[in-house]
Amino acid sequence: MIDPQLLRDNPDAIRRSQEARGASVTLVDDAIATDASRRMAIGEYENLRAEQNAFGKTVASATKDEKAALVAKAQELSARVKVAQQLAAEAELAFTTIVGAIANPIIEGVPSGGEENFVTLREVGTKASFDFEPRDHVEIGEILGAIDITRGTKVSGSRFYFLRGIGARLEIALMNLALDTALAENFVPLITPTLVRPEIMAGTGFLGEHSDEIYYLPADDLYLTGTSEVALAGYHSDEILDMSKAPVRYAGWSTCYRREAGAAGKDNRGILRVHQFNKLEMFSYVLPEDAEAEHDRLVSYQESMMQACELAYRVIDVAAGDLGSSAARKYDIEAWVPTQGTYRELTSTSNCTTYQARRLDIRYRTESGKTSPVATLNGTLATTRWIVAILETHQRADGSVTVPEALRPYLGGLAVLEPQQ
């Protein structure tokens, strides 16, 4: 939900944003029109209602003889109030529907255009090179006895897998490294529900553009979350937060579920794109003026994780047309995947400014004592997918894999993952 005040004061800013996203610009003018008619309808209803309230007192204090005539008049007034109320409700709905369809105004500097129009901010690390033919993560996973895709498919269908042995341990190690990184920055760890109610799913904006990506359990009217962001954002919904001391930060640990309905045929091999994975997600509630600085901070934590895992990566500024409706800016970090000869997304971090908080009604108290929406940000600190880049980057000719130094303490000091038989 955009700021209605911005719509009145500076609609051009919203128009420019919509244009950069390749979204509807006329929606802005529709919103302005419905805002005006909504306010008029509300005014009419409220005036009538005030009249009815006043008249009601007359009726209440009237004598028995007078009452019949007064009630007759009150009935007529009541009918008019009902009509006005109905019109006001319709005008309100029309307004929220149209305004709700407008995406978060992008931040100055976000590149225009679609998926391919991202801007690379920096490339860090040396891409792995080998004096042998490198194996992909599926093959390495088999050699190490770490990833069992055949049985995953047998048990649950395509895009499912088992992590076993050192694979299972590696994921837990990775998640723990991420958790410790977050703890060092005072994030509060949170293990979140992965089934949520419809209103929370809608409030975080996932039921709109991503609705066919989401698992739904009709018997219980619950949705399986594709990221703990949903629960982390819903955690403080309808609350007024105390932001006077410090930003409110959570590290959410959860399994994530995605239908991958629109991805038929894409990334079919391996565990790059799967229906179920684990993720440690950072989520920050901050003052609106601190949002951009927090965004940079979240990226820096992600980069230190990348460096800890000794991966080559680039940071990209995602183009406007490729942003979700809640994000005003999004940075992705993509790691180099040797056998694919390309960078693949490992993290994503969005600055949702006040857009998400406004929809979920998450506020703080300003100096003057008024309430105002907070800014929310979220970003990945580790996921199962990282295993793909780690295995491929650190593989050796004999099929073994060197463990990045930072991960060794989490694997009982293990320095090399050895082939099984």
Added chain:
RNA sequence: GGAGACGUCGCAUAGUUCGGCCUAGUGCACCACCCUGCUAAGGUGGAGAGGGGUUUAAACUCCUCCGUGGGUUCAAAUCCCACCGUCUCCGCCA
């Protein structure tokens, strides 16, 4: 899953019997000032959320909110229905 009780503006509660004297009262906590004088008490005043109008802003003013959504009525915290949640007991299951 079955039976019952309950949900009031931070917390605790009054109000629901019998719809209109509720513009939702009171206590605690909170804020400002005053008094006192020593770590606490007294006095006065203020103070919830959302949305209109007016305004540079403040002030002012109006509407809405008693778990949520409907309904009945001239009028709903109060009556009816559905849903959500909490508690107690029973059953079932780890």
